[in-house]
Amino acid sequence: MATKRRLSNESIESNSSSESFSSMTGKTDLEVNEEALVHHDAGEFHGLIEHQTTAEQAEKLESGSINPFTGNAFSDRYVGILKKRRDLPVHQQRQEFLDIYQKHQIMVFVGETGSGKTTQIPQFVLFDEMPHLKNKQVACTQPRRVAAMSVAERVANEMDVKIGEEVGYSVRFEHKVSNKTILKYMTDGMLLREAMEDHDLTRYSCIILDEAHERTLATDILMGLIKQVVERRPDLKIIVMSATLDAEKFQTYFNEAPLLAVPGRTFPVEVYYTPEYQKDYLDSAMRTVLQIHATEDEGDILLFLTGEDEIEDAVAKLSLEADKLVREENCGPMKVYPLYGSLPPHQQQKIFEKAPEGYNGRPGRKVIVSTNIAETSLTIDGVVYVVDPGFSKQKVYNPRIRVESLLVTPVSKASAQQRAGRAGRTRPGKCFRLYTEEAFQKELIPQSYPEILRSNLSSTVLELKKLGIDDLVHFDFMDPPAPETMMRALEELYYLKCLDAEGNLTELGRLVSLYPLDPMLAVMLVKACDLNCGPEMLTIVSMLSVPNVFVRPGKDKKRADDIKAIFTHPDGDHLTLLNVYHGFKSDEAYEYGVKKWCFDHYLNYRSIQAADNIRNQLERMMERHNLNLESNDYDSPRYFENIKRALAQGFFMQASKKKSNSKGFLTVKDNQQVLIHPSSVLSKEIEWVIYNEFVLTTQNYIRTVTGIKPEWLFEYAPAYFNLDQFMPGDVKMSLERIKERLDVYAKLDKKRKEEKALIENTPEDLAEEKKDKKEKKDKKEKKDKKNKKVKK
DNA sequence: GAGCACTGC
Numbered sequence: 160m161a162t163k164r165r166l167s168n169e170s171i172e173s174n175s176s177s178e179s180f181s182s183m184t185g186k187t188d189l190e191v192n193e194e195a196l197v198h199h200d201a202g203e204f205h206g207l208i209e210h211q212t213t214a215e216q217a218e219k220l221e222s223g224s225i226n227p228f229t230g231n232a233f234s235d236r237y238v239g240i241l242k243k244r245r246d247l248p249v250h251q252q253r254q255e256f257l258d259i260y261q262k263h264q265i266m267v268f269v270g271e272t273g274s275g276k277t278t279q280i281p282q283f284v285l286f287d288e289m290p291h292l293k294n295k296q297v298a299c300t301q302p303r304r305v306a307a308m309s310v311a312e313r314v315a316n317e318m319d320v321k322i323g324e325e326v327g328y329s330v331r332f333e334h335k336v337s338n339k340t341i342l343k344y345m346t347d348g349m350l351l352r353e354a355m356e357d358h359d360l361t362r363y364s365c366i367i368l369d370e371a372h373e374r375t376l377a378t379d380i381l382m383g384l385i386k387q388v389v390e391r392r393p394d395l396k397i398i399v400m401s402a403t404l405d406a407e408k409f410q411t412y413f414n415e416a417p418l419l420a421v422p423g424r425t426f427p428v429e430v431y432y433t434p435e436y437q438k439d440y441l442d443s444a445m446r447t448v449l450q451i452h453a454t455e456d457e458g459d460i461l462l463f464l465t466g467e468d469e470i471e472d473a474v475a476k477l478s479l480e481a482d483k484l485v486r487e488e489n490c491g492p493m494k495v496y497p498l499y500g501s502l503p504p505h506q507q508q509k510i511f512e513k514a515p516e517g518y519n520g521r522p523g524r525k526v527i528v529s530t531n532i533a534e535t536s537l538t539i540d541g542v543v544y545v546v547d548p549g550f551s552k553q554k555v556y557n558p559r560i561r562v563e564s565l566l567v568t569p570v571s572k573a574s575a576q577q578r579a580g581r582a583g584r585t586r587p588g589k590c591f592r593l594y595t596e597e598a599f600q601k602e603l604i605p606q607s608y609p610e611i612l613r614s615n616l617s618s619t620v621l622e623l624k625k626l627g628i629d630d631l632v633h634f635d636f637m638d639p640p641a642p643e644t645m646m647r648a649l650e651e652l653y654y655l656k657c658l659d660a661e662g663n664l665t666e667l668g669r670l671v672s673l674y675p676l677d678p679m680l681a682v683m684l685v686k687a688c689d690l691n692c693g694p695e696m697l698t699i700v701s702m703l704s705v706p707n708v709f710v711r712p713g714k715d716k717k718r719a720d721d722i723k724a725i726f727t728h729p730d731g732d733h734l735t736l737l738n739v740y741h742g743f744k745s746d747e748a749y750e751y752g753v754k755k756w757c758f759d760h761y762l763n764y765r766s767i768q769a770a771d772n773i774r775n776q777l778e779r780m781m782e783r784h785n786l787n788l789e790s791n792d793y794d795s796p797r798y799f800e801n802i803k804r805a806l807a808q809g810f811f812m813q814a815s816k817k818k819s820n821s822k823g824f825l826t827v828k829d830n831q832q833v834l835i836h837p838s839s840v841l842s843k844e845i846e847w848v849i850y851n852e853f854v855l856t857t858q859n860y861i862r863t864v865t866g867i868k869p870e871w872l873f874e875y876a877p878a879y880f881n882l883d884q885f886m887p888g889d890v891k892m893s894l895e896r897i898k899e900r901l902d903v904y905a906k907l908d909k910k911r912k913e914e915k916a917l918i919e920n921t922p923e924d925l926a927e928e929k930k931d932k933k934e935k936k937d938k939k940e941k942k943d944k945k946n947k948k949v950k951k
Numbered sequence: 952g953a954g955c956a957c958t959g960c
Contacts, residue, residue: 303958331960348959377959466956501955531956552956565956610958618960675960706955776960837952856954 211261214254217286228291228318228325228341237319244317247275249421256283256419264389265397265416269406271423272580276400277301277369278314281342284365284398290341291325295364300347302375303536304330311335311344318342331675332772347377354381355625355672359388365396371409372402372573373535374609374637376619383635384626386413404573405606412637426583428545432596440548443593445473448526449480451544451591452493457522458543458588459514461533461581465552465567470497470528477526491521498529498537501706503765510539534577538584545582545590547575549603554613558644560829561651561812563615564855571607575599609638616640617678620648621657624664625672631662654812654879655682674780676700683809684777688787690801695737695790697781699802701774702736703851703863708766709838719761727840730799731848731865733806735840743767804875807867810849811876815861816869816890817846824848824861827872828879830888836862847872869897 220227221241244250249270259266260283270276281299290297301307311328320326323335329345336343347368354360366385371378385397399409403420410416437443441464448462464470474497481493492515498507515523527539531551553568570578575592582588592599611619620631628634631645652658655678657668664672671681680700687696702708711719726742728734739762742748748756757764781788791798807814814827822843824833833853835841841848841864851863872894873880882898885891 346959352960373958375958466954468954499955500957534957536957554956567956622960711954834952836954838954854954858953860953862953 212257212287214257217253217257217283220286226319227289228285229320231319233319237317240317244275244279247279248273248424249275249279252419252421253283256280257287259417259419260284260287260396260398263417264393264395265399265413267406267409267413267416267418268398268400269403269418269420270400271403271421271425273424274421276421277306277310278317280398280400281344281367282314282318284367284396285342288364288396290364291339293364296340296362297342297365297367298350298360298363299342299344299367299369300350300378300381301344302347302370302373302378304333304346305536306370307344307346308333314342314344332776347375347381351377351381351384351622352675354384355622358627359392360385360395361392363395365398367398367400369400371399372405374607374611376610376614379609379611379637380619380622380626382412382637384628386635387628402573404576408637425580426585426587428579428583428588428590430579431589431591432599433593434595436595436598437548437593440550440593441469441473444546444548445477445480447546447591447593448477449484451546452481452524452526453484453488453490455544455589457517457524458586459524459539459541460526460544460546461539461542462526462528462546463533463548463551463578464528464530465550466530467497467499467501470499470530473528477528481526485518489519489521491515491517491519491523493524493526495526495528498527498533500530500532507537510537514541533581534574539581540585542581542584543586543588545578545588546593547578547590548593549575549598553607554610556614556644558615558641558647560831560853561615561647562853562855569603571605572599572603573606575603611636611640612638614644616644616648617651620645621652621664621668621672621678624658624668629663651812652678654876655679655809657682670784673784674777676704676777679809679812680704681809683805684781685786686808687802687805688781690805691787691789691791692798692801692805693781693786693788693790695802696805697774697777697788698737698740698770699733699806701770701777702740702767703733704773705766705769706763708736708739708763708770710761710763712761715761722759722761723840725760728799729840729842730803730845731841732839732863733851733865734799734802736863737802740767740770743771803865803867804871806849806865807871808875810851811872811879813850813853813861814867814869814872815848815850815864816893817848818889825888825890826853826861827890827894828885830886830890831859833859833861835864836860838862839864841866869894870901873898873901 224232226233256268268276268280270280277299281297284297288295288297301310307328307330311326312322315322315326318326324337324339326342327336327340327344329336329343329349331346331349350366360366368378368381371382382399389395389397397413399413399416401409406418406420410418433443444462444464448460451460462473464473474495477495481490481495484490485492494515496510498510510527512525514525517523527533527542533539549570550567551570551574552565554563555566556563579590582590623631623634649658649662652668653660656665657671657678659665667682667685670685671678674681674684676684680703684693684696684700687693709719709723726735726738728738742760743753743757743762754764757767778788791801815824815833816827817824822834824835825831826833835848836854839862845866847869848861848864848866850861852861854860854862880894882891882894885894
């Protein structure tokens with residue numbers, strides 16, 4: 160009690176309402192091997208429908224000596240695993256599950272943390288469906304690839320089969336499936352890709368959407384799609400697996416589908432709130448962590464912060480303060496670890512190291528300072544205390560200016576509960592929320608906004624079109640996106656010539672939709688082939704699809720910049736990326752050792768390796784589509800020009816013009832003031848650029864930019880560059896001048912052609928006169944060209 | 952003169 164009081168005096172007040180977090184959501188159920196904590200009676204089985212499997216029959220099959228799916232004898236190890244599986248909470252409700260499953264086409268299943276739903280439900284379905292007899296498969300989707308792979312491995316183990324045979328998985332770059340496969344774990348995005356080729360998902364007899372409460376973009380589209388597919392395929396069964404929190408919403412959406420809920424297996428977590436609003440959550444967070452260390456019993460601490468910088472900063476400060484506590488207050492040692500996505504894997508692994516030994520009866524402790532990654536993707540056992548300041552970085556999309564950005568935002572109630580639940584994995588825990596209870600109740604939204612409401616949807620709209628959904632306005636989304644977002648997406652696809660004026664897929668759109676790329680990138684890639692620079696664009700597109708390849712460590716920024724200069728192409732960052740990749744693939748790098756080469760050149764090996772992977776996948780697709788993969792001669796003046804022309808064909812909607820007498824730029828069409836990001840290699844002289852992304856941080860930046868000729872904009876996207884629709888201003892005026900000049904050229908060109916025809920048929924004097932004119936014009940043209948060159 | 956929350960095809 161003393162502990163509590165002390166805490167409440169400082170920054171935390173005990174709130175006697177202790178929440179039970181057995182309803183926690185969002186984990187991958189990877190830890191079902193623990194002893195069961197909940198025991199129900201096996202229950203009576205009754206009211207069975209004839210011809211259908213009962214739990215009893217299924218269990219008999221499971222405990223027989225022959226594996227019904229392979230025909231082989233079960234191994235000894237199998238029996239051991241089977242025993243443990245039957246201790247899982249979900250096992251108690253097998254019959255109940257089967258009763259509902261057999262009677263309904265769609266059902267919602269709520270399995271709380273540790274119930275074993277991800278591993279067991281698909282197996283229950285297998286014993287009921289016997290899909291191998293019908294030449295069908297059962298699919299179970301996951302939002303993350305690691306989850307899909309590791310769950311598949313474990314279920315294969317449980318079923319006593321080899322991974323990739325009866326049980327397999329399918330994620331990008333890795334498919335472990337065969338013609339024997341009857342249960343397939345896969346990412347939700349992967350199933351969506353399959354649906355694009357096979358609208359009715361004919362190869363499946365049952366589809367299980369797991370972790371549906373996470374509401375990824377892919378899950379949301381799949382749900383809408385599946386709602387239509389079940390109408391066409393009465394034989395297809397659907398199980399939507401979710402957390403309790405929003406189960407009702409799923410039931411309603413799927414036409415009042417029946418619900419089955421299974422208890423979880425976590426410990427209660429006591430929740431504390433601050434008595435008043437905390438102005439400085441960082442300071443408050445650190446004080447709380449130190450406070451816990453000084454006063455609470457053994458158990459590790461998990462602190463949630465928003466991003467890399469904040470985390471590294473907090474880790475440094477906490478480590479210092481902890482040392483002070485050891486010296487001055489006789490506290491036990493405290494080890495602090497950062498955790499965030501871009502941390503290299505071997506460093507992420509460190510969070511699993513054991514906490515330091517206690518000292519003088521005072522507990523030693525480890526503290527993990529993490530982003531949201533510890534909320535869903537990574538589970539750390541041994542955490543007993545969670546400190547939650549209540550913020551996270553979230554993607555937001557502004558359709559008006561077509562910009563996605565990251566904003567520090569208060570978390571949702573569901574998210575806060577999920578965080579708290581992380582304290583109750585191994586024993587009862589405590590969660591310290593650095594905000595008031597009133598704020599929790601009144602200010603936090605119940606659920607985080609699903610991704611579909613926070614994203615640019617051009618890719619999604621193209622996918623839906625490819626899925627055969629023509630009427631997007633009436634498509635039954637669980638949460639319909641803002642009309643303006645949809646309009647923006649349709650508009651963008653129209654200008655990219657992926658949709659025609661009626662909104663139908665064009666030939667280009669059909670092709671582009673097959674690539675796992677943003678439509679602008681995909682169009683750029685396809686168009687590059689017509690300009691003989693497919694292979695180069697393949698590289699650029701791949702390099703743009705991975706996290707930043709340039710590394711710039713705090714202490715040798717200067718050296719990193721100097722080395723980057725080796726790769727710099729004066730025309731811009733896209734071409735610089737091309738140079739980096741060429742360096743990566745060079746004999747020199749190979750002989751030197753590619754990893755070391757990257758390290759010494761301040762390049763992120765993992766990133767470039769990932770780009771190489773993506774490049775291979777895309778290249779195979781392009782070959783399959785018979786696209787031209789020849790290159791221009793490197794010494795030809797067209798080599799770089801054509802690459803830039805192709806860039807313009809994909810990114811004409813992201814063009815920008817330098818402001819006169821200023822280092823700033825203005826974006827084309829919406830006249831946003833922007834600066835070129837300081838990381839850019841672009842020389843300052845270039846007047847027109849296209850940019851890969853608009854980042855909204857301390858300033859409006861455009862990042863990854865390359866110089867282009869404004870004439871190309873009219874050449875490749877005349878519909879978009881209809882100047883009547885432009886806001887008056889600097890950009891419009893410049894474009895008008897360019898357009899006028901182009902029109903004059905076009906006229907002259909036309910005339911020249913007519914004259915040429917005339918020359919062939921008219922008296923010589925007339926021809927002479929025309930020739931004169933032509934010479935004059937040619938001179939002017941040359942002069943203009945020269946001017947342009949000088950400008951560049 | 953600055954930053955990448957987290958996923959996914």
